[in-house]
Amino acid sequence: MSFDYDLFVIGGGSGGVRAARVAAAGGAKVALAEEDRYGGTCVIRGCVPKKLMVYASEYSGMIEDGRAYGWDLENKGFNWDHFKTKLKAELDRLEGIYRNLLKNSGVESFDARAKLADAHTVELSDGSKKTAKHILIATGGRPWVPEFEGAELAITSNEMFHLERLPESILIVGGGYIASEFAGIMNGLGVKTTQFYRGEQILRGFDNEARGVVAAEMIASGIDLRLGLNVEKMAKEGAQIRVTDTEGNTHLFDQVMFATGRKPNADNLGLEELGIERGKGGEIKVDQYSQTPVPSVYAIGDVTDRVNLTPVAIREGMAFVETVFNGKPTSPDHELIPTAIFTQPEMGTIGLSEEDAVKQETIEVYTTSFKPMQQSFAGRAQKVLMKLIVSQASRKVLGCHIVAPGAGEMIQLAGIAVKMGATKEDFDRTVAVHPTMSEELVTLKTPTRVV
Structure with a gap:
């Protein structure tokens, strides 16, 4: 049977766009449908604009710190209109990049809602139908408000x-x-x-x-x-x-x-009619290769509610292409994923928490807490926490937790060591970079507690 496309992707977020581009680069004929803005939650209404707002919000503290360092700075307050105009322009620019990436990869795009008509057919909101050998659902998730008065x-x-x-x-x-x-x-x-x-x-x-x-x-x-x-x-x-x-x-x-909370965008996609099962949270249930019970239909990203992070959706998209188009069955790796939470103070984490680790084995906990030099000099009292969870038996670092300015940057690099299975002695053998906050990770000599 001949199809219009080798692959039809429903959803123009980070995971869907990556899968479409990589499959097309390998010679597949690919189409993608997106009913809203290209770039998905992360680029349009998530991590990117949020991080820009975090940056904007941190300048009030920087101005105070600057004065303490001898700079004659005046804070006339925050201009929301100025910021939101620049933010809108930046999101428009990024959406344009996503559209161009698809176009330059040879992916045909449809600005329409799509749903499954059968195992190999997608119906667009304009009434047209497209057939594909494989269909990939990457429709993401959405914020959810519980029902109550008001x-x-x-x-x-x-x-x-x-x-x-x-x-x-x-x-x-x-x-x-x-x-x-x-x-x-x-x-x-x-x-x-x-x-x-x-x-x-x-x-x-x-x-x-x-x-x-x-x-x-x-x-x-x-x-x-x-x-x-x-x-x-x-x-x-x-x-x-x-x-x-x-x-x-x-x-x-x-x-x-x-x-x-957030809910998977899996309603009115024609799943139930095809016998594709959804979990109690509304997520699309898939196997280790992101495949649904209908062999031609796959799903990746937040709509599957596995690990709801943009880089994970991208990895799942890459694994899908390896499995389906490159003949190399690949299961996305969901173990030991480094994560940053851009709270103020920022937090970076990888591996097991102390609470989870202690349920598995005897552990050594190494911690230090201090005021970072930059803020301490300025008279700010914000505390930094560095914490390692270590297996007493294998000596492996099971978890690393950082609360500090720039914790996200630090945990990305510490995450490589933890993912490789580094031991506490590997950390100890690494010479400290001084003066930095992260040097504390390699100078923790005595356990705070053994549990």
């Missing part, structure tokens, strides 16, 4: 990049990295920031000691972090929003943002 008044991370004006006060609901990052951003931009989280500590799933340091520093920076608290209901009150919390207290905010 829920429609909340915005999500999607809308945070398009605010008409900067609010004077904001409530951010949630305790994951998106909520905690935006709390730092808004606080740094001069917005009176409150964060509700129903759990006992933010950043659930990460190392307890590390997330405790992040939370304490967020509070010290002026964020009103309320743990064990959630929103009961919301109502409009003039130009503001009246929030009733789960303890019965009421608060007024200019804006309320929910970051309480």
